[in-house]
Amino acid sequence: MPQTAPSAARASRATISPGKKVALKLWRDRFLYFLVLPGLLYFIIYRYVPMLGMVIAFQDYSPFLGFTGSEWVGFGHFSKIFADPEVARVLWNTLYLSILQILFAFPAPIVLAILLNEVRNQLYKRLIQTIVYLPHFLSWVIVVGLFFIFLRSGGIVNRVLQVYFGFEVPVDFLTEPAFFRPLIILQVIWKEIGWGTIIFLAALAGVNPDLYEAAIVDGASRWRQIWHITLPGIRSTIVILLILRLGNVLDSGFEQIFLMLNAFNMEIGNVLDTYVYYKGIQQSDFSFATAVGMFKGVVGLILVGGANYLAKKFGEDGIY
Template identity: 70%
Template structure:
């Protein structure tokens, strides 16, 4: 037994990195146990399913399985760029994603700055609670509310008829030109409050002495926001923007699918819904997987590029 212990000590001495790792495991064993469920979640639901991306390079058949399905190489990836419809679908996806970045991304920043200026704590808590609540509603409920309000005989059309004398109902749900504004409006109403959490936390980390010193120097509220608050949360803004670029081809399947109808399908058909119709309904699993892998590669490239650009401008980035 003494010989075994001596062998273990000599092995640890020969490999100091392994020794440090074992010591850290013993020291922080309870912290690692707390992290274990999260690690298992990502392992089981995120990393192991990535093995299934192999069917993007096969003519996959559920009856033949992974091993029996014939290999077709990059056939499904070439299909993504060869079909005329896919160009319009990609354009719709990119337009909606960048509209969300342009309007829905800065909105929580503005709301967080406004809430940070509220000095009466009870009012601040009430407002926070009110704007957080829509986040916990599913898209089915959110879209259902908007449909009830905006349909032909809905509340808004009744209001327009009574107040402004508009006899003909406005086709909010079928007019193609109103589809994208409605999508952005719904995203703002549902998620803007929840998005303020990280920015409020970042604002809370700013040294209060900076605000006191600026008041002593005669700086007004707008100058304090511009020269103290915004620079204080700049790193948080950059990191979240980089991460958001990784989902630039994700428009939100459930949201778009619920708002889609035969009248607006020309501009509402995005990559997610296209995959559903072509890949799932027609059982073309390989094509659906190829599109998903393509989206992941594009997101990875955008995140890596944006991270490198952020570091070039002196920011920390995500890695």
């Protein structure tokens, strides 16, 4: 019997080699790949190619000898990471600051998004969104500069404290070590809270409004609706962003920390990012600084993998 059209097409596809199938699919979707190409080139050129330079973490690297002429030392620089007491102190500063950011800065956009979601006046809601978004587009130089202007000895904050609260001497906000970490957290919240709400507001838009109507019929208050409907509705988004945040737990933000550091708060303010800068750039210890950077990357990878595993164990989707 003669083959039907579908069976003939299946037979012809079966005779095509796997390599030719891939080539046909690439040609079919060529315009989509052209759209992806600029982003792909960016990651290849600026993210993956520079990773080849991490080889100096296993060398006693000298810029005059280059990659091929520098002496190989194996894991010698990595052993120094765990033997150097300065690294232990810097690592503790980094972890402490990251934990504070997770506890206070990470939930801030969630709270703001829920509050904005409860606003019924759309004009007022958009105005608030615009105001809280704006600081995200300021550089850390401007943000830290504004804090310096307001918090210096003759700044407006100290003037208010002296005039209205009876403070006799100005408060040393910028040099007192006890204020360093709270100021860092406050800056992060003020700068990024509005930008972070974009994702959570998009997630809130996907919550079924029928659930709220059913809760109102059952007599649930606004707080119970938030607790039993809103938060569970965006739980998967919160988990994914938390997993990604854990991957950057050893990244405290070089530019912000570097601008806030001074001789008075260096003891508690020096973190891994600034430590790598001082060791690698100022002291020209390129190999040790690269080893510290690789250590950060490995720890971040382990934390992301572990957090993703736990998220799946608790029934969430995770990131992969």
